[in-house]
Amino acid sequence: MSLTYDFYVQRAQAAESAASDATLTNVRDRELRSATAWRQMADRQLMIEAERVKADAIRAERREAERDAAETAQRLREDWNS
Numbered sequence: 001m002s003l004t005y006d007f008y009v010q011r012a013q014a015a016e017s018a019a020s021d022a023t024l025t026n027v028r029d030r031e032l033r034s035a036t037a038w039r040q041m042a043d044r045q046l047m048i049e050a051e052r053v054k055a056d057a058i059r060a061e062r063r064e065a066e067r068d069a070a071e072t073a074q075r076l077r078e079d080w081n082s
Contacts, residue, residue, distance in 0.1 A: 004045050011038040015031045019032045
């Protein structure tokens with residue numbers, strides 16, 4: 001997990017705690033909305049990290065395929081020239 005995800009979760013927990021401690025309805029509602037927003041940001045961060053891992057894997061596969069193609073092309077040129 002990233003530092004950003006942990007930060008978002010901590011902020012959500014702090015807002016939830018503030019909401020439970022609030023005596024005024026409008027303050028409680030505000031803190032609950034804030035907690036919801038922080039949780040949504042944390043969820044988005046998880047999705048971003050998962051997509052980044054997928055994209056890195058795809059890029060690695062593509063680089064390997066390009067490297068294999070270049071090696072094959074080099075062998076064919078060497079065979080052609082010999």
